[in-house]
Amino acid sequence: xxxxxxxxxxxxxxxxxxxxxxxxxxxxxxxxxxxxxxxxxxxxxxxxxxxxxxxxxxxxxxxxxxxxxxxxxxxxxxxxxxxxxxxxxxxxxxxxxxxxxxxxxxxxxxxxxxxxxxxxxxxxxxxxxxxxxxxxxxxxxxxxxxxxxxxxxxxxxxxxxxxxxxxxxxxxxxxxxxxxxxxxxxxxxxxxxxxxxxxxxxxxxxxxxxxxxxxxxxxxxxxxxxxxxxxxxxxxxxxxxxxxxxxxxxxxxxxxxxxxxxxxxxxxxxxxxxxxxxxxxxxxxxxxxxxxxxxxxxxxxxxxxxxxxxxxxxxxxxxxxxxxxxxxxxxxxxxxxxxxxxxxxxxxxxxxxxxxxxxxxxxxxxxxxx
Amino acid sequence: xxxxxxxxxxxxxxxxxxxxxxxxxxxxxxxxxxxxxxxxxxxxxxxxxxxxxxxxxxxxxxxxxxxxxxxxxxxxxxxxxxxxxxxxxxxxxxxxxxxxxxxxxxxxxxxxxxxxxxxxxxxxxxxxxxxxxxxxxxxxxxxxxxxxxxxxxxxxxxxxxxxxxxxxxxxxxxxxxxxxxxxxxxxxxxxxxxxxxxxxxxxxxxxxxxxxxxxxxxxxxxxxxxxxxxxxxxxxxxxxxxxxxxxxxxxxxxxxxxxxxxxxxxxxxxxxxxxxxxxxxxxxxxxxxxxxxxxxxxxxxxxxxxxxxxxxxxxxxxxxxxxxxxxxxxxxxxxxxxxxxxxxxxxxxxxxxxxxxxxxxxxxxxxxxx
Numbered sequence: 001x002x003x004x005x006x007x008x009x010x011x012x013x014x015x016x017x018x019x020x021x022x023x024x025x026x027x028x029x030x031x032x033x034x035x036x037x038x039x040x041x042x043x044x045x046x047x048x049x050x051x052x053x054x055x056x057x058x059x060x061x062x063x064x065x066x067x068x069x070x071x072x073x074x075x076x077x078x079x080x081x082x083x084x085x086x087x088x089x090x091x092x093x094x095x096x097x098x099x100x101x102x103x104x105x106x107x108x109x110x111x112x113x114x115x116x117x118x119x120x121x122x123x124x125x126x127x128x129x130x131x132x133x134x135x136x137x138x139x140x141x142x143x144x145x146x147x148x149x150x151x152x153x154x155x156x157x158x159x160x161x162x163x164x165x166x167x168x169x170x171x172x173x174x175x176x177x178x179x180x181x182x183x184x185x186x187x188x189x190x191x192x193x194x195x196x197x198x199x200x201x202x203x204x205x206x207x208x209x210x211x212x213x214x215x216x217x218x219x220x221x222x223x224x225x226x227x228x229x230x231x232x233x234x235x236x237x238x239x240x241x242x243x244x245x246x247x248x249x250x251x252x253x254x255x256x257x258x259x260x261x262x263x264x265x266x267x268x269x270x271x272x273x274x275x276x277x278x279x280x281x282x283x284x285x286x287x288x289x290x291x292x293x294x295x296x297x298x299x300x301x302x303x304x305x306x307x308x309x310x311x312x313x314x315x316x317x318x319x320x321x322x323x324x325x326x327x328x329x330x331x332x333x334x335x336x337x338x339x340x341x342x343x344x345x346x347x348x349x350x351x352x353x354x355x356x357x358x359x360x361x362x363x364x365x366x367x368x369x370x
Numbered sequence: 371x372x373x374x375x376x377x378x379x380x381x382x383x384x385x386x387x388x389x390x391x392x393x394x395x396x397x398x399x400x401x402x403x404x405x406x407x408x409x410x411x412x413x414x415x416x417x418x419x420x421x422x423x424x425x426x427x428x429x430x431x432x433x434x435x436x437x438x439x440x441x442x443x444x445x446x447x448x449x450x451x452x453x454x455x456x457x458x459x460x461x462x463x464x465x466x467x468x469x470x471x472x473x474x475x476x477x478x479x480x481x482x483x484x485x486x487x488x489x490x491x492x493x494x495x496x497x498x499x500x501x502x503x504x505x506x507x508x509x510x511x512x513x514x515x516x517x518x519x520x521x522x523x524x525x526x527x528x529x530x531x532x533x534x535x536x537x538x539x540x541x542x543x544x545x546x547x548x549x550x551x552x553x554x555x556x557x558x559x560x561x562x563x564x565x566x567x568x569x570x571x572x573x574x575x576x577x578x579x580x581x582x583x584x585x586x587x588x589x590x591x592x593x594x595x596x597x598x599x600x601x602x603x604x605x606x607x608x609x610x611x612x613x614x615x616x617x618x619x620x621x622x623x624x625x626x627x628x629x630x631x632x633x634x635x636x637x638x639x640x641x642x643x644x645x646x647x648x649x650x651x652x653x654x655x656x657x658x659x660x661x662x663x664x665x666x667x668x669x670x671x672x673x674x675x676x677x678x679x680x681x682x683x684x685x686x687x688x689x690x691x692x693x694x695x696x697x698x699x700x701x702x703x704x705x706x707x708x709x710x711x712x713x714x715x716x717x718x719x720x721x722x723x724x725x726x727x728x729x730x731x732x733x734x735x736x737x738x739x740x
Contacts, residue, residue, distance in 0.1 A: 004584025005560040005612055006528055008477040014618040022623075024437035037434070046433045055628065056426035062600040062632070063416045064407070065593075067394035092462070092624050099621055107378040121623075128619050158376055190375040214374025223435075230432040230627030242375055248384040249498050251469055253392075253491075254462050256626045257600030258425065262432070 010108060010130050019120040023330050032328065036352035036359075039330040041167065041197075041305050043227035044349050045279050047262065048272035051228065054265035058258045066257035073260045076267050077235055083211040086240040092254060094196055094219045094234040099125045101217065101236075103249050105158045105190065106131040113152045114161040115143045117168070117336030119194065122161055131158070138339060141299060141307070142171045145181040153186040160185070163194035165201050168334045168344045170301030175207035182207070185215040190242075193218040197303035199225035199273065200280055205302060214239045224304055225276055226266040231259035280304045283347035290357050294364055299342070307334070307342040310364075314340035319370055323363035329356055380478060380500050389490040393700050402698065406722035406729075408715050409700040411537065411567075411675050413597035414722060415649050417632065418642035421598065424635035428628045436627035443630045446637050447605055453581040456610040462624060464566055464589045464604040469495045471587065471606075473619050475528045475560065476501040483522045484531040485513045487538070487706030489564065492531055501528070508709060511669055511677070512541045515551040523556040530555070533564035535571050538704045538714045540671030545577035552577070555585040560612075563588040567673035569595035569643065570650055575672060584609045594674055595646055596636040601629035650674045653717035660727050664734055669712070677704070677712040680734075684710035689740055693733035699726055 023040060027033050037044065046052070070090040078085045091097035098121065106112060108130030114122060116135035126133045134155055136147040143166050152160040162181065165172035178193065185191045195218055198206050209216060217238035223229035233255070236243070266272070287306040288298040299307040310317040314337055321333050321343050334340045348356065393410060397403050407414065416422070440460040448455045461467035468491065476482060478500030484492060486505035496503045504525055506517040513536050522530040532551070535542035548563065555561045565588055568576050579586060587608040593599035603625070606613070636642070657676040658668040669677040680687040684707055691703050691713050704710045718726065 003557055004609065005475050005587075005615075006558050007474055007615065008480075010477070011474045011615065011618060016614055016617050018438065018617060018622050020438070020622070022435065022438045024441060025439055028441065040435055042435060043433050046430060052429045052432075055429035055432065059422045059425035059429075059628075059632070060416060062422075062425065062629075063413050063597040065392065065410055065412060065599045068388065068390070068392040069395055071394060071398065092621060095621050096624055104377055104381045105375050107380070110378075187373055188376050217375075227433040229435045232624060232626050239374065244386055245375075245377065245381065247386050247388060248381060251462060251465050252388050252390070254466055254602060256602050256629055258429075258628055259432075259626055262429070 014128060019124045026325065026330065030325070034330040035328040036348055036355040037330050038346040038348045038352060038356065039332040040229070041224065041303070041346045042229045043224060043276060043304060044347065044352060045227060045276045047227040048266045048269035050269045050272070051226070051262040051266040055231070055258045055262040058261040062257055064257060065253050066255045066260055068252040070255060070260060073264050076264050080267055081237065083237060087211040087237055087243060089236040089238065089243045089246045090255065091234050091236070091246070091250065092232045093223055094194060094221045095121050096232065097219055097234050097236050098122050098192070100246055100250050101192065102126055102129050102131065102159070104245050111155045111157045112159045112161070113148055113155065113157040115148065117334050117339045118143065118161065119163060119167055120335065138169070141169045141339065142166065142173065145173065145177055149181060149184045149186070152189045157189050159190050159192055161192045161194065163196065164205065165197045165302040167197065167303060168332070169307045169339055169342070170299055170303040170305055172201050172205055172302035175204055179207045182209065182213065182216050191216040195219060196221050196224050200277060200304050201302035211237055212239050214242070217242060222263045222266055225273055226263070227276065228259070228262060228266060231262055232256065233259050233263040280347040283353060286353050287345050287347070287356070290353065290360060294360050305344050305346040307339070307344050309342050312341060316367060317341050317343050319367035320363050323366040324359055327359040327363060329359045384498060389494045396695065396700065400695070404700040405698040406718055406725040407700050408718045408722060408726065409702040410599070411594065411673070411716045412599045413594060413646060413674060414717065414719050415597060415646045417597040418636045418639035420639045420642070421596070421632040421636040425601070425628045425632040428631040432627055434627060435623050436625045436630055438622040440625060440630060443634050446634050450637055451607065453607060457581040457607055457613060459606040459608065459613045459616045460625065460630070461604050461606070461616070461620065462602045463593055464564060464591045465491050466602070467589055467604050467606050468492050468562070469498070470616055470620050471562065472496055472499050472501065472529070474615050481525045481527045482529045482531070483518055483525065483527040485518065487704050487709045488513065488531065489533060489537060490705065508539070511539045511709065512536065512543065515543060515547055519551060519554045519556070522559045527559050529560050529562055531562045531564065533566065534575065535567045535672040537567065537673060538702070539677045539709055539712070540669055540673040540675055542571050542575055542672035545574055549577045552579065552583065552586050561586040565589060566591050566594050569647060570674050571672035581607055582609050584612070587612060592633045592636055595643055596633070597646065598629070598632060598636060601632055602626065603629050603633040650717040653723060656723050657715050657717070657726070660723065660730060664730050675714050675716040677714050679712050682711060686737060687711050687713050689737035690733050693736040694729055697729040697733060699729045
């Protein structure tokens with residue numbers, strides 16, 4: 001026995017890797033800031049002015065712990081969503097809620113099913129609790145509901161994860177297809193429906209779900225359409241029994257007071273949301289045009305980003321990405337083939353997309369010249 | 371097998387209880403707000419004006435995720451503390467850091483040692499990861515370092531917890547006594563030194579600790595002296611190997627951007643800290659006087675609260691507390707005998723303490739008349 005901490009066998013087994021390197025770390029390594037921050041699917045259009053004002057006003061009261069029951073925010077969400085507060089869990093972004101959900105359901109060796117190349121932070125949580133992560137491939141750049149369900153059924157998975165719209169490809173399924181997936185969830189499996197980008201999808205993409213349905217938990221966030229990624233507010237909609245289970249493990253006083261007040265104000269500002277949705281739609285069109293002008297195909301997207309097919313393999317897309325980074329344009333890319341033939345470009349302001357327009361031809365030429 | 375989630379056996383075994391009921395829930399139950407918020411050891415004197423301004427300014431940029439490495443805050447803490455950034459882990463308050471530490475070190479059945487009646491949220495985390503919590507009694511209203519070490523040694527504890535100054539009693543040990551405790555930490559045990567209230571203690575209470583010492587992790591917070599409880603920023607100082615281990619389990623993008631910027635500004639405002647320390651000292655004196663005027667003894671305190679001995683048993687102290695709550699004065703009390711003969715009153719503004727002064731004789735009379 002040595003001096004100092006003895007970690008659990010599980011903790012000993014975990015790698016020290018992280019799901020994502022942040023853009024600030026890249027900026028520090030590069031010695032200068034990015035000029036176009038288009039890699040993290042943040043909303044460059046910012047939070048609602050009403051949310052900004054509410055957060056600024058709330059700063060002086062941040063000597064108070066936030067209400068651990070998030071009563072006011074849950075009441076506002078309840079009215080907005082047409083479900084009771086007992087159906088709503090609030091957490092530190094979808095990331096935080098996913099971690100708590102995995103902790104509640106996944107013991108070492110338990111099986112979890114997702115798509116190869118889907119959200120890495122979910123995979124990080126599964127690994128962090130010792131789960132056995134099984135994947136199915138994307139089908140035509142879409143997550144494959146039937147394959148996910150089949151794999152979950154044959155393996156007795158505790159959780160099956162799908163994002164609709166998908167990240168990193170931006171593709172989506174109809175409400176009917178998602179509803180059919182829920183109907184096919186096997187006994188003993190919980191479907192995790194990540195709707196982080198749902199506000200950018202065509203009307204009708206979000207299925208009607210009975211909030212008491214024990215087969216599915218849907219997760220949403222203020223990080224994307226509401227432009228509050230740095231505030232860390234997400235929520236889950238699920239049967240009350242599952243919502244109550246979060247109380248067993250969550251950090252009850254863990255939510256920022258300012259953030260919750262900001263989220264309430266953001267929720268009340270439907271006009272800002274509409275403006276952001278319109279700006280994102282314009283930006284997606286512009287990214288698609290910029291890609292086409294360079295001979296590249298952009299995938300149709302229902303999210304606040306566009307996957308642009310660089311037309312070759314992952315190594316080439318990686319080279320394009322690196323050349324964009326070298327030109328102070330921050331983008332990311334999928335982790336897994338064949339999706340990794342693409343780079344993923346978040347919706348930007350016109351100024352940021354001007355920079356992209358100038359940098360992309362240079363980056364492509366430089367990547368081809370490597 | 372039934373429809374819906376299957377929880378882990380550990381999750382199934384956990385109670386749905388919470389460490390603390392928030393004052394907002396009490397206010398909702400009571401139908402009106404408290405007039406003196408003196409129960410949660412918050413800093414009624416508020417954050418630094420510079421922190422308030424920095425947070426208000428940062429609100430508009432909260433569309434950006436925070437730097438997951440907390441580089442700037444860790445650099446500022448590094449300069450402030452005279453240790454390297456590699457010795458500093460930042461997290462969502464001490465609560466968040468304690469949860470991560472327990473997750474890293476405590477597997478089901480592993481032994482953890484603390485004092486009977488010490489910080490309940492630490493106990494909540496230990497239970498949440500299946501740890502076996504063993505306690506030793508307070509000695510004369512102080513945590514008992516020698517008894518804690520003896521119990522950790524005989525049981526092979528993974529963690530041994532002590533707060534200095536202590537919560538809920540406000541008592542403290544000298545730096546020499548804490549240093550001696552560290553020297554006695556058995557092999558394979560990590561000592562958790564919770565210094566949430568250290569800024570309120572007499573100069574010299576915080577021991578010099580070699581930041582590379584693998585036997586101890588010390589935790590501090592912006593929630594108390596810096597008046598930012600609702601912002602959720604804490605930090606741990608430990609050997610770099612232990613700091614790196616947090617990267618295996620923490621929610622990398624989990625910190626609020628506004629909060630981190632506010633914490634940096636708060637750290638830079640030494641004048642505000644000095645003012646708060648002075649105001650807390652005045653408030654402790656006033657609480658002691660109010661207690662004495664009612665024939666009660668206040669314990670000496672090195673924290674931003676005072677434990678007031680109600681002179682009888684826990685049931686009587688509970689009655690006094692309830693009568694104070696009924697008079698819109700929010701206070702809390704220790705959970706365990708014999709400390710539960712006391713009520714715990716946080717340092718308040720003069721106006722809040724005027725309310726306490728009026729309410730306490732009535733509350734005592736009403737409690738005695740029950």
